[in-house]
Amino acid sequence: MPVLKKSALEAYLKARFGSTATLVAYGPIGKETSGARYKQYGYGAPVRLTFRVDGTTRQVVLGTMSPGPFGHEHPADRAQAMLWDYDCYGRLPRHITALDVGAFTDRGELMSVASAKEFFLLTQWSEGATYHKDLERLAGATKPTLLDRKRVETLAGYLATIHRVKHRDPQLYRRRLRELLGHGECIMGLTDSYPERFAFITEDLLQGIEVACNEWRWRLRGKHARLSQVHGDFHPWNVLFRSGTDFSVLDRSRGEWGEPADDVTSMSINYLFFCLCRHGTLKGPLEVLFRSFWDTYLARSRDPGVLDTTAPFFAFRGLVLASPLWYPKLTVAVRRKIFRFIENVLVVPRFDPADVNRYCE
Numbered sequence: 001m002p003v004l005k006k007s008a009l010e011a012y013l014k015a016r017f018g019s020t021a022t023l024v025a026y027g028p029i030g031k032e033t034s035g036a037r038y039k040q041y042g043y044g045a046p047v048r049l050t051f052r053v054d055g056t057t058r059q060v061v062l063g064t065m066s067p068g069p070f071g072h073e074h075p076a077d078r079a080q081a082m083l084w085d086y087d088c089y090g091r092l093p094r095h096i097t098a099l100d101v102g103a104f105t106d107r108g109e110l111m112s113v114a115s116a117k118e119f120f121l122l123t124q125w126s127e128g129a130t131y132h133k134d135l136e137r138l139a140g141a142t143k144p145t146l147l148d149r150k151r152v153e154t155l156a157g158y159l160a161t162i163h164r165v166k167h168r169d170p171q172l173y174r175r176r177l178r179e180l181l182g183h184g185e186c187i188m189g190l191t192d193s194y195p196e197r198f199a200f201i202t203e204d205l206l207q208g209i210e211v212a213c214n215e216w217r218w219r220l221r222g223k224h225a226r227l228s229q230v231h232g233d234f235h236p237w238n239v240l241f242r243s244g245t246d247f248s249v250l251d252r253s254r255g256e257w258g259e260p261a262d263d264v265t266s267m268s269i270n271y272l273f274f275c276l277c278r279h280g281t282l283k284g285p286l287e288v289l290f291r292s293f294w295d296t297y298l299a300r301s302r303d304p305g306v307l308d309t310t311a312p313f314f315a316f317r318g319l320v321l322a323s324p325l326w327y328p329k330l331t332v333a334v335r336r337k338i339f340r341f342i343e344n345v346l347v348v349p350r351f352d353p354a355d356v357n358r359y360c361e
Helices: 005-016 075-091 132-139 146-163 170-182 187-195 203-220 260-279 284-301 303-310 311-321 332-347 353-359
Strands: 021-026 048-054 055-061 098-105 116-125 239-243 248-249
Touching: 005 021, 005 048, 048 203, 075 098, 075 116, 075 248, 132 146, 132 260, 132 284, 146 248, 146 260, 146 284, 146 303, 170 187, 187 311, 203 311, 203 332, 248 260, 260 284, 260 303, 260 311, 260 332, 284 303, 284 353, 311 332, 332 353
Parallel strands: none
Antiparallel strands: 021 048, 048 055, 055 116, 098 116, 239 248
């Protein structure tokens, strides 16, 4: 990846924001967005740029994507992701604004895409704390606060609202299901990233999950009326809360339209995950919030059919959370619970939020 040079960054800022732009500071955001306690792997290190222009101090975020095994091997793969981000961020309510998309040349300059080698994305800076910090705190708490309850209801209500926007395109719905299995960032990309054997995790186990998920793909492919506006990567590290229930979302991914279960499972599995890491089961405040999240979403979306579509999406998110690459510090016991959850939700025809602990056994 290109080395960020102050001279190149400042030249870009002058071209983009005006000749008076002066770079004040820049550096990786780091722990503010990485979730270092559990999550270790990521697709790139966003850099915050602080600059002054016409007497005003501004902050923006420069995002890049590193080469890697999750469908990001080629420069064109990474360019596709950046161009899609720039095009789509502004069409999702509450999403941070994409200000520009550009590229690095082979000399490390930032400029238009004509002579591009690698792409970058510039977004607005948004204050706030990522939601995973709430979940870390709640794992050791005795009960949720009133604000905790309100935030869960706000997140579930947000998803219910964006999912009401529908799109008619049967082939696109099938493509999104196909990508759930075969996209480099999704199920097969994840199973290929596992070692040949890691504790109890064998190639036969991973292959069995792939086969079961493909059976679900065929079960769901006719449900194209469900195609909805989605975030696509709605997990706690992509939600920034400020005071109260005021929040923004980051890094929507892979497509504007998809199956609502993708978003709902992406967030809800994390209440389970943080509790498993602390207690080995879902209980206490995180169980309360898990139930509240599902109750609120089902009531506001009026979509009980989502319970019939969650299984392969839970499998996808579970493979991320149990991954030795993404979460190297997990115990074998926690990984085993996650895999039991994956296997059990794949064999039941309809997900029941009240049965989560049974799925983990």
